[in-house]
Amino acid sequence: MSIAILGTKVGMTRVFDEGGASIPVTVIQCGPCVVTQIRTVEKDGYSAVQVGFGEMKARNSTIPLIGHDFKAGTTPKRVHQEFRVTSEEVANYALGQTLTLESLAGNKFVDVTGISKGKGFQGTMKRHRFKGMFASHGTERKHRAPGSIGGHCSNRGFGGGLKKGKKMSGHMGAEQITQRSADLVRIDVENGILLVKGPIPGPNRAIVTVRAAVRLNRSKTKRAAEAAKA
């Protein structure tokens, strides 16, 4: 996996394509990210690149962090994230190097990862798309209930208790979600602005990571091939 670019989810709007079709887009302000640390096999036992993103007032940061970022010759950063790269690839990165959207230019699809909005404690209908029960036909006070949760069955097929991972009510959201192969509608390398088709996880102002699409489905593979040909 290559290094992803960190960015802030700005919000949604719409743009029109050449045919006049309205495309819903999410605006992401990306970078500039700074390489704040390089981990090597000799020193750390694995190879990775640590990237810092987001300005922060020095008085809100901590002295160890200020020193950490100072070593890379940069101001205190709000977010630090490591990306594993092979030991050969590590040589391409230098401490204090700035990463911009250039690496994404030319891509047609991107993966956007973020922390989804927290939904609190939710029932099975919202959390797991259960269908609930009848609205009528004698149903009383059980319209949104999950129904039977099964008999006494362990993972080994016997014993008491429920099977592990049984879908039930519980906390929903506030987890890492990757929006895969979202259409890259527009890329503005100069200002670090990315327009991605459709929604992405998290609230506005959330930190997201953007990387070139890892895997495409069939129709998108076809479109990517057509774009490469044209």
Added chain:
Amino acid sequence: MALQTIIENINNATLRTDHPRIDVGDTVRLHLRIIEGQKERVQMFEGVLIARTGRGITEMITVRRIVENMGVERIIPLNSPKIAKIEAVRRGDARRAKLYFLRERAGKSRRLRDRRRGMKHVAGSPVVQQG
């Protein structure tokens, strides 16, 4: 840059400023770009503007016309590049923001009063009190 400014900048690049002022009740003529195969041509659609919804980049207009005794409505984003031009043909006097009642009207009652004749103001011009 403030986050909202970023979105505004993106929107401002698309917002159309070349449209004349059109109000609900006006009869407007839309010049619509139609792409047929390789060729592009302009199609006219003339009718009464019965609704404007949304604002900014999402603003939509609803234009109603009668074709062979059938009502036809087109709903189109005001900022769409599909619109080559908008002309205000006639200023109508509407006292409502949405003229959906016109759908039930037929014959003479379908017409709206013209705003020019003894009306309080013409769209786009300052309000003039008339004795």
